[in-house]
Structure formats: C-alpha cells, structure tokens
Amino acid sequence: MERLEVMKKELYRCIHCKACKFTYSGDPSREGVGEYKGVLYEGMVPSCPSGLEYGWESFWNAGRMWIARCIMEGDLEFSENVRDTIMQCITCGMCEVQCENKVPTVDIIESLRAACYFSGVPLIEKHELVSKLVVERNNPYGGDKDKRFEWVKENGLEEYLDKKGAKIAYYVGCTASYRQINIAVATCKIFKRLGIDFALVTKEVCCGSPFFRIGRTDISQDLMNTNLELFKKYEMVLFSCAGCYRTFTVDYPKWIKKELPFKTNHAFELISDMVKDGKIKFKENPELKGKVVTYHDPCHTGRHFYIDTQRKIIDESKNLIFDLRKLNKWKEEWFEKPRIIIRALPGVKFNEMYRIHENSFCCGAGGGVRAGYPDFSLKTSSLRLDEAEAVGADFMLTECPFCWRNLDDANTMYNHGIPVYGILELIDKYDLIAD
Amino acid sequence: MSYKKPDNKDLEAMIGIVGKNYATANDAICASYLSKSVMGLESQIPDIVIRPKYPEEIRKILVYCSQEKIPVSPISGGLSGGFACPLIRPGGVVLDLSRMDRIIEIDTENRIAIIEPGVTLGQLWAYMHKHTPEYCPPIPDGAPPSSTVMGDAIDRGFSLVTSSMGPQGDIFMAAEVVIPRGDILYTGSWALPTAKPFYKYGIGPDLWSTLMGSQGTMGVITKVAIKIFPHPEHKTVVVWGMSNPQDMQNLTWQIGNQEFGIAHHCVMVQGGNYPLVMTRWPKEKVPHDYEFYKEIGFSRWWMNFEVWAQTQEELEYTEKRIDEFAKKFMESKECKDPKAIIKQELHPKQIASRLKKPNKIAIPYGYWEAGFLFITWYTPWKDCAEFAEMYNKVLEDHGIAPVMWIASIERCRQAICMPIICFDSTKQEDFEKVQEINRITTEYSIKRGWLNYRPDPYIHAPMMYSQAGTYLKYLREVKKMFDPNFIMHPGRLMLP
Ligand SMILES: Cc1cc2nc3c(=O)[nH]c(=O)nc-3n(C[C@H](O)[C@H](O)[C@H](O)COP(=O)(O)OP(=O)(O)OC[C@H]3O[C@@H](n4cnc5c(N)ncnc54)[C@H](O)[C@@H]3O)c2cc1C
Ligand code: SF4
Ligand code: SF4
Numbered sequence: 006m007e008r009l010e011v012m013k014k015e016l017y018r019c020i021h022c023k024a025c026k027f028t029y030s031g032d033p034s035r036e037g038v039g040e041y042k043g044v045l046y047e048g049m050v051p052s053c054p055s056g057l058e059y060g061w062e063s064f065w066n067a068g069r070m071w072i073a074r075c076i077m078e079g080d081l082e083f084s085e086n087v088r089d090t091i092m093q094c095i096t097c098g099m100c101e102v103q104c105e106n107k108v109p110t111v112d113i114i115e116s117l118r119a120a121c122y123f124s125g126v127p128l129i130e131k132h133e134l135v136s137k138l139v140v141e142r143n144n145p146y147g148g149d150k151d152k153r154f155e156w157v158k159e160n161g162l163e164e165y166l167d168k169k170g171a172k173i174a175y176y177v178g179c180t181a182s183y184r185q186i187n188i189a190v191a192t193c194k195i196f197k198r199l200g201i202d203f204a205l206v207t208k209e210v211c212c213g214s215p216f217f218r219i220g221r222t223d224i225s226q227d228l229m230n231t232n233l234e235l236f237k238k239y240e241m242v243l244f245s246c247a248g249c250y251r252t253f254t255v256d257y258p259k260w261i262k263k264e265l266p267f268k269t270n271h272a273f274e275l276i277s278d279m280v281k282d283g284k285i286k287f288k289e290n291p292e293l294k295g296k297v298v299t300y301h302d303p304c305h306t307g308r309h310f311y312i313d314t315q316r317k318i319i320d321e322s323k324n325l326i327f328d329l330r331k332l333n334k335w336k337e338e339w340f341e342k343p344r345i346i347i348r349a350l351p352g353v354k355f356n357e358m359y360r361i362h363e364n365s366f367c368c369g370a371g372g373g374v375r376a377g378y379p380d381f382s383l384k385t386s387s388l389r390l391d392e393a394e395a396v397g398a399d400f401m402l403t404e405c406p407f408c409w410r411n412l413d414d415a416n417t418m419y420n421h422g423i424p425v426y427g428i429l430e431l432i433d434k435y436d437l438i439a440d
Numbered sequence: 441m442s443y444k445k446p447d448n449k450d451l452e453a454m455i456g457i458v459g460k461n462y463a464t465a466n467d468a469i470c471a472s473y474l475s476k477s478v479m480g481l482e483s484q485i486p487d488i489v490i491r492p493k494y495p496e497e498i499r500k501i502l503v504y505c506s507q508e509k510i511p512v513s514p515i516s517g518g519l520s521g522g523f524a525c526p527l528i529r530p531g532g533v534v535l536d537l538s539r540m541d542r543i544i545e546i547d548t549e550n551r552i553a554i555i556e557p558g559v560t561l562g563q564l565w566a567y568m569h570k571h572t573p574e575y576c577p578p579i580p581d582g583a584p585p586s587s588t589v590m591g592d593a594i595d596r597g598f599s600l601v602t603s604s605m606g607p608q609g610d611i612f613m614a615a616e617v618v619i620p621r622g623d624i625l626y627t628g629s630w631a632l633p634t635a636k637p638f639y640k641y642g643i644g645p646d647l648w649s650t651l652m653g654s655q656g657t658m659g660v661i662t663k664v665a666i667k668i669f670p671h672p673e674h675k676t677v678v679v680w681g682m683s684n685p686q687d688m689q690n691l692t693w694q695i696g697n698q699e700f701g702i703a704h705h706c707v708m709v710q711g712g713n714y715p716l717v718m719t720r721w722p723k724e725k726v727p728h729d730y731e732f733y734k735e736i737g738f739s740r741w742w743m744n745f746e747v748w749a750q751t752q753e754e755l756e757y758t759e760k761r762i763d764e765f766a767k768k769f770m771e772s773k774e775c776k777d778p779k780a781i782i783k784q785e786l787h788p789k790q791i792a793s794r795l796k797k798p799n800k801i802a803i804p805y806g807y808w809e810a811g812f813l814f815i816t817w818y819t820p821w822k823d824c825a826e827f828a829e830m831y832n833k834v835l836e837d838h839g840i841a842p843v844m845w846i847a848s849i850e851r852c853r854q855a856i857c858m859p860i861i862c863f864d865s866t867k868q869e870d871f872e873k874v875q876e877i878n879r880i881t882t883e884y885s886i887k888r889g890w891l892n893y894r895p896d897p898y899i900h901a902p903m904m905y906s907q908a909g910t911y912l913k914y915l916r917e918v919k920k921m922f923d924p925n926f927i928m929h930p931g932r933l934m935l936p
Contacts (some may be wrong), residue, residue: 020811021478033562080485342577
C-alpha cells in the first residue's frame with residue numbers, strides 16, 4: 006500500500022476519459038492496412054487485450070485505475086474479486102502511452118497487486134506455484150537448478166561458462182535456459198562469431214520479472230539482490246530476453262534507488278549498431294528469398310523503455326513544453342534499432358503490421374497472464390498473428406523468448422501458418438552473416 | 441423517495457434477462473464504473489452492472505426495476521464523468537450500453553447516420569473515414585474518442601459543426617427510446633412506422649425535446665438517427681489574438697453576425713486565454729509567467745476559426761474576409777486594444793493538429809495538479825466576455841488558474857463558456873474550494889440570466905430551478921409520465 010500511496014497524486018490524475026481504450030488514440034485518420042477478419046486496421050483501434058476479452062469496465066485500464074482509487078478511498082476492500090480483475094492485465098503498458106495525463110498505469114497495477122497480496126488475499130493457484138518454484142529452484146519453470154546451462158555442453162559453448170577475464174556477461178534468463186534454448190544458443194553463436202568476449206554466469210537466477218509483475222515483490226527483490234551481487238564485476242551485461250532486459254534496466258534501479266553498477270544492452274542493440282557501422286554484412290539465403298517478414302515489438306524492449314525514457318525526461322525537466330520534444334527523437338532511433346537489422350537482410354521483404362513501436366499490440370504473455378490465464382493469453386497472441394496475416398507475413402520476428410513462446414503456441418493452436426523467430430535465431434538458422 | 445438496494449434475487453432476475461455473462465454484482469467490477477471527475481464530483485458505486493444488447497432486454501430491465509423501485513442509471517460512453525454514475529445510495533443498476541455499438545446505416549443521400557448508443561466517436565469517425573470519406577459525423581471536437589455521438593448530443597454538447605449549424609442537440613432527427621413504463625417510443629418522423637428519419641419534429645407536438653438534456657432521467661435511448669455533414673478536403677484554421685475577452689467577443693461577433701457565407705464556413709469558432717496552454721502541463725514543470733507564452737507566439741486571448749470549404753477559392757476567400765474583419769475591427773472605436781489584435785501564423789503541422797478529430801486536447805488538464813472539472817454555461821454571445829472576467833476573478837481569488845474556453849454556437853447567437861477548474865483532487869480542501877467557487881459564480885450567473893449546461897444536483901440545479909418553479913412543476917409531470925416510479929437516474933437534475 007505504501008508504493009500506491011506514493012503514487013496517489015499520479016493516480017488521481019486519471020479522469021476516467023478512456024482514451025486508453027484506443028491504440029493511436031491521438032491519430033483518428035491514420036492510414037492503415039484496411040479491414041481483415043472484421044478488424045479495421047485504420048485510425049484508432051481498440052488497445053487493451055484484457056478489455057477486449059472481458060468487456061466490463063474493470064478489465065480496461067480506466068476501470069482498473071478507479072478500482073485503485075476506490076481502494077485508496079476505502080470504498081472497496083481487497084478481495085479475490087479485486088485480485089481476479091487486476092491480475093488479468095498483461096501489464097503491457099499500451100494504456101500508459103495513450104494517456105495524456107501520464108498516469109503510470111503499469112506501476113499502479115503492479116503496486117495494487119502487491120498491496121492486494123500483502124493485505125492477505127492469496128495469489129491464484131498458478132501464481133502460487135511459480136512463486137514456490139522460483140524460491141526452490143531459482144526459476145519459475147521448475148527446471149533443475151543445476152541444469153540451467155546444460156544446453157552449453159550440447160552446443161560446444163563450454164569455454165564461456167564463467168569465463169575468466171571477460172568484461173561482458175550474457176544474462177540468459179529462465180525462458181531461454183529452460184524453454185527457448187534455440188534463442189540462447191543462437192545468441193551465443195552469434196556473439197562468438199562476432200568475436201565478443203563474454204561470460205555465462207552459471208549462478209544467475211531468475212531476474213524476478215514475473216514476481217515484480219504479480220505483486221510478490223519480496224521474492225523479486227531477493228532475486229534482484231542475488232543477481233546484482235553476481236554481475237557487479239562486469240562492465241556490461243547483455244540480454245536476449247526483453248523481459249529480463251527490462252527488469253534489470255528499468256526495475257532494478259527503481260528498487261535500489263541508484264544506478265546499476267554495469268551497463269545493460271540487448272543483443273539486438275549491439276547487432277544493430279554493428280550493422281549500422283558496417284561491421285556486419287548479411288548474405289542472401291535462397292530459402293528466404295521473396296519471403297515477407299514482419300516484426301513484433303515486445304512491450305518490454307519497446308514501449309516500456311519508451312515510458313521509462315519519458316519519465317526520466319519529465320523528472321529532469323524544468324520546462325516540459327520544450328523538453329518532451331526530446332522524446333520523439335529518442336523514439337525514432339530506439340524503435341529503428343531492430344528494424345535496421347531486418348532491413349539489412351537481403352532477399353526478404355519487410356512489411357510492418359499496423360500497430361507498431363510504442364503502439365505495438367501485446368503478445369499476451371506478460372504480467373503473469375501466460376501462467377495464470379493461458380486461454381486469454383493465447384487468444385491475445387492469436388489477435389497479434391491476425392494482424393501479421395493482414396500484412397501478408399510469412400514469418401514473424403521478435404526479440405523476446407517469452408513473446409516467441411506465446412506467439413508460436415498461438416500460431417500452432419490457431420493455425421495461422423506464420424512461424425515465429427527471434428531475429429538472432431533467424432540469422433543463425435539461415436546462416437545469414439556474410440564472411 | 442426511498443429505493444430498494446438490489447439483492448441476489450434481483451441479480452438473478454437480471455441474469456434471466458441478459459444471461460449470466462452480462463449482469464454482475466461483483467464489487468470490483470461495480471467499483472470500476474465510478475468516476476468523480478470532469479463534471480460530477482459526487483457519485484456512487486452501483487450495486488449491479490448490466491451490459492444489455494437489445495432494446496427488449498432494456499425494456500424488461502426497466503419494467504422489473506420500476507416494479508421493485510430499483511434506481512437505474514444509463515451509461516453510454518461515461519465521458520460525462522461523475523454525471524453518468526449513480527448519485528444516490530443505493531446505487532442500484534448501471535446499464536453499460538457499450539455493447540450496443542452497431543452503426544446501422546449511413547445514408548448519404550439523406551445525410552443521416554443511424555447508430556446505437558454505444559457507438560464511440562473513434563469508431564464512427566474511423567468507419568466513415570473508410571467507407572464514406574466525403575461525409576463525417578458531427579463529433580465533439582475535444583471529447584475523447586471513447587465518448588459517444590449519442591451521449592454528446594443528448595447532453596447538448598459542442599461539436600465540430602456547432603458554431604455553424606447550431607446546438608448539438610439539433611443534430612437528432614429521430615430516436616428509439618425505452619420508457620420505464622414498459623413502452624418503446626419512437627420520436628421524430630419515426631413515430632410513423634413507415635417514415636424515414638427525415639424530420640425531427642415528427643407528427644408533432646414534439647415529445648423528443650423533453651428528453652434533451654435529461655441526463656438519463658426519463659428513459660433509455662437505444663437507437664438514434666443523427667445528421668451527418670459533408671467533409672470537404674479544403675480546411676484550415678485562422679487564429680486572431682488579442683489582449684482581452686471583450687475584443688475577442690466583439691471581433692468574433694462581427695463575423696458570426698454575417699449569418700450567411702463566411703459565417704457558415706467557420707464550422708468551429710472557439711478560443712480562450714493563455715492558461716489554456718499552460719495548464720495542460722504539470723504545474724511545477726512549466727513557466728507561469730505570460731511573457732514565456734508571448735515569446736512562443738500566444739496572445740493573452742485568442743479566437744480560432746476553423747474553416748471548411750468546398751473549394752480552395754472559397755477557403756481563401758473566407759480567410760481573407762476574416763482578416764479584413766479583424767483589421768476593420770482594430771480600427772473601430774469598439775476595439776479596446778488595437779495594438780494587441782494580431783494574426784497568429786500557424787505552422788502547417790499546428791493546423792493539421794488542430795484539425796484532428798476526435799482529439800485528446802482537453803484531457804491533460806488533469807496533469808496540472810490531479811484532476812479537473814468542466815463547468816459550462818450558456819450566455820448570449822455578447823455576455824461571454826463579462827462571464828469570463830467574472831469567473832476568472834473568482835478563480836484567481838481562490839488560488840486557481842484562470843482557465844477559460846469560449847465557443848460560438850450558431851454563428852454567435854449563444855456562447856458556450858467553459859472554465860476549466862484544474863485542482864488537486866487528492867485534497868479535500870480543494871474539493872471544498874471548488875464548490876465555493878461554484879456557489880459564488882452560480883449566484884452571479886443566475887442573476888444575469890445565464891444557463892448552466894450540465895447542472896450539478898447540488899448547486900446549479902437547485903439554484904436554477906428555484907427560479908423556474910412552474911417549469912419544474914411541469915418537468916416533474918413529464919417525468920412522472922415516462923417514469924412513474926422515478927427509477928431513472930434519481931437525484932440527477934432536480935428530479936426525484
Ligand atoms: C476530456 C474531455 C473533453 C470533452 N470535450 C467535449 C467537447 O469538446 N464537447 C462536448 O460537447 N463535450 C465534451 N466533453 C463531455 C463529454 O465527452 C460528452 O458529454 C460526452 O460525449 C457524452 O457522451 P457519453 O457517451 O460519454 O455520455 P455518458 O457520460 O455515458 O452520458 C451522458 C449523460 O446521458 C445519460 N445517458 C447515457 N446514455 C444514455 C442513453 N442511452 N439514454 C439516456 N440517457 C443516457 C447518462 O446517464 C449521463 O447523464 C468532454 C469530456 C471530457 C472528459
Ligand atoms: S489512464 Fe489516462 S487515458 Fe486512461 S482513463 Fe485515465 S486519464 Fe484517461
Ligand atoms: S497494461 Fe495492457 S492489458 Fe493492462 S490495462 Fe493496460 S492495455 Fe490493458
């Protein structure tokens with residue numbers, strides 16, 4: 006409740022205007038890609054996966070903000086009803102970027118969840134389970150602690166395990182360690198090929214992201230402290246997971262109330278900069294020739310960094326009328342980074358979906374929703390794949406193993422016929438780096 | 441008047457009508473409908489929320505609630521903030537009409553759109569932009585995209601054609617209304633089952649007007665036919681700045697008073713003072729001194745003329761004529777401060793941004809502190825400067841930024857004057873301050889014969905209706921005719 010109290014003034018800026026119900030809520034006449042499967046991808050499009058799924062006001066962001074306000078004013082008490090409403094938010098942040106009053110919706114939801122849990126309302130069963138697993142095994146999947154880096158041996162990457170003298174570490178994360186091993190392997194191989202001297206830190210633990218999101222901030226802080234201790238000796242930490250990257254870069258400094266002792270970078274940023282500087286060139290692969298790819302901006306690397314940058318500009322500004330303009334310049338460069346890589350791939354055609362950049366529609370996996378509400382989560386992913394179908398995509402690219410997992414599952418379940426790849430994974434699989 | 445708080449049996453009855461997925465007494469869901477902002481600062485959490493889809497469902501709900509004496513409040517978009525929420529305890533039933541979102545017909549020949557109450561501005565704008573780009577719906581300029589076309593019109597709002605075509609309520613041609621007595625009433629020419637919705641006064645005398653501005657207190661509108669308008673591609677915004685509200689009022693009147701030609705091309709005529717710019721940012725993050733705003737090109741007061749024309753010549757001619765009027769006005773004795781009458785040259789990007797509809801322009805007033813209130817009054821056009829001066833002084837006396845927005849209705853026949861009260865809704869003392877401001881200004885306004893637009897039930901409605909006893913007596917009779925057990929939105933207005 007303390008964190009919520011701190012945000013009271015920001016919460017009370019919400020006027021229940023519901024602009025956050027729309028993506029591109031300030032762009033009513035935006036040109037788009039037309040109508041597909043009953044959705045008009047033009048102008049403003051409904052924004053919130055949870056509102057779309059359930060319909061009641063409480064499942065749209067505006068309703069959740071007023072639930073928070075009712076709690077603060079004593080008009081409503083924490084209960085399982087409240088928990089079930091606020092938990093079905095993917096914390097994607099789409100609502101936050103639409104808000105002209107800059108209400109920090111995701112932080113409010115997360116604080117509300119924590120307050121709900123600490124008020125004595127139990128977590129839902131599935132969240133209880135992952136919490137138990139992470140405490141016992143350092144990962145929410147229940148994988149054996151000692152087998153976190155098993156994939157290293159199978160792929161001849163042992164030399165990187167706790168490599169001495171390396172100034173760069175690659176934080177692999179739980180999803181790439183136990184589920185999307187393809188992403189971890191592809192990332193290491195590309196780093197190796199590019200001559201990056203890096204270490205895999207065998208004692209790494211879950212970054213804590215799911216637990217920051219679902220309100221178990223006690224668990225997430227323990228995990229954070231362990232990781233900070235382990236990684237503090239490196240100059241830079243690299244990531245292949247959008248969620249881990251966001252958690253280290255955005256959440257950790259907020260909780261420790263100071264800057265991180267190392268730099269953080271996602272692999273795609275690194276590769277993008279190298280492509281831009283001409284240090285990496287790609288070659289064509291006949292199997293990909295003429296294929297249409299599209300790109301899904303993960304909320305955690307896209308929108309959440311946008312929101313964080315905006316917040317920093319606001320905090321530092323003395324005259325926001327001028328300073329907020331800086332955000333646009335930053336935004337253009339930031340969202341272009343993965344696109345620089347994709348545009349440099351010869352032979353493939355790149356078609357953008359309608360909702361991109363900070364307006365990207367979520368894959369449905371975040372905020373504890375994939376674990377807690379798998380049907381809703383996969384349906385949301387399927388809506389995203391519909392959008393990819395609308396632009397004729399043969400493949401979907403992204404740079405988050407968690408998005409990957411959900412999108413790929415939905416692709417299979419709903420027969421979209423659009424395989425999903427991580428950008429680095431595609432580069433590795435089709436051997437696209439020119440010698 | 442006493443009302444029943446709905447219980448489980450009542451919920452079961454509602455579920456029997458709409459199905460279990462569309463009626464709930466879940467306390468978290470009910471709480472999420474609450475709003476204490478924008479217009480009404482006082483409101484209550486409902487006990488049951490229902491999301492009906494069909495008029496017949498609503499008819500059954502109203503008949504049941506009427507029998508049981510359960511209050512019912514309809515919400516279409518809910519963008520009138522606290523005004524759409526229940527006002528009394530028990531909160532009773534809220535009808536969330538967002539599922540009734542069909543765009544039934546766009547008839548360009550008769551320039552009519554037939555829509556359900558849940559059709560939002562964003563939705564209708566996108567639909568017509570795609571399917572009938574040569575026509576557009578008369579949506580409010582500043583209302584957020586989630587508000588509804590029907591809700592704005594029944595609320596007698598201000599839309600993108602109001603300055604030229606007349607009050608927003610006039611865009612209705614016909615409606616389907618579910619009455620708590622258990623009938624479905626058709627107004628306008630729809631009263632005759634074979635008629636198209638081409639004549640709003642129908643077979644006369646007109647019953648529809650009793651529903652205008654009723655704020656949900658008479659019945660539930662389930663379908664409307666509204667006027668649509670041509671959407672020409674030649675558009676621009678012409679802005680003239682000045683130093684005081686009198687010059688703004690009098691220059692604008694010169695143009696509106698032409699009545700024909702250029703007055704009609706100025707579809708939206710709206711202006712205000714520089715705090716309108718300042719208070720869209722956090723209080724501690726922008727300069728408060730006017731000199732800063734002057735440097736970035738804002739006059740102390742200004743008037744925007746949004747011009748729509750069928751041809752470029754027409755557009756240029758209108759702009760030229762507005763400029764000529766301004767210059768002539770500058771030289772006239774009526775002008776208080778000729779030196780300050782300055783044309784504001786807008787960058788094409790600024791023009792494009794002002795032409796955007798619907799937009800989010802009025803949302804960030806919540807950013808100044810933590811919340812805001814629109815208090816809107818109608819005055820004869822030539823009283824609007826006096827209103828602005830009076831109101832701004834009261835605001836300043838109470839330490840609140842003097843933010844004033846004024847627009848012309850029907851070519852300066854009336855003014856819609858809207859102070860935006862930006863206050864800190866985390867503080868109880870600020871709430872009290874706002875009510876004090878409200879009381880002082882309402883007293884003054886009523887003496888001057890000005891009308892409150894969306895009267896709140898605590899100050900505006902009692903003060904206004906107490907001056908209009910006979911009118912109120914008949915209004916109550918009308919209400920009784922539609923809603924014999926007074927279940928519709930009790931407490932709203934001065935109706936039981
Ligand atoms: C930031 C902001 C800017 C705004 N700018 C403008 C503007 O430029 N111009 C303007 O005119 N308004 C403006 N408004 C006011 C508001 O948007 C309009 O009043 C709104 O369009 C009303 O539509 P709604 O669907 O949201 O109505 P609601 O809030 O749902 O309802 C309005 C009233 O009608 C009643 N009602 C709702 N549905 C029905 C029904 N089906 N049958 C009977 N009664 C019903 C409700 O009980 C309520 O009293 C603004 C509001 C905000 C928050
Ligand atoms: S969060 Fe922002 S956009 Fe959403 S309802 Fe509140 S003020 Fe409006
Ligand atoms: S964070 Fe995403 S899912 Fe949650 S309310 Fe906002 S838009 Fe909806």
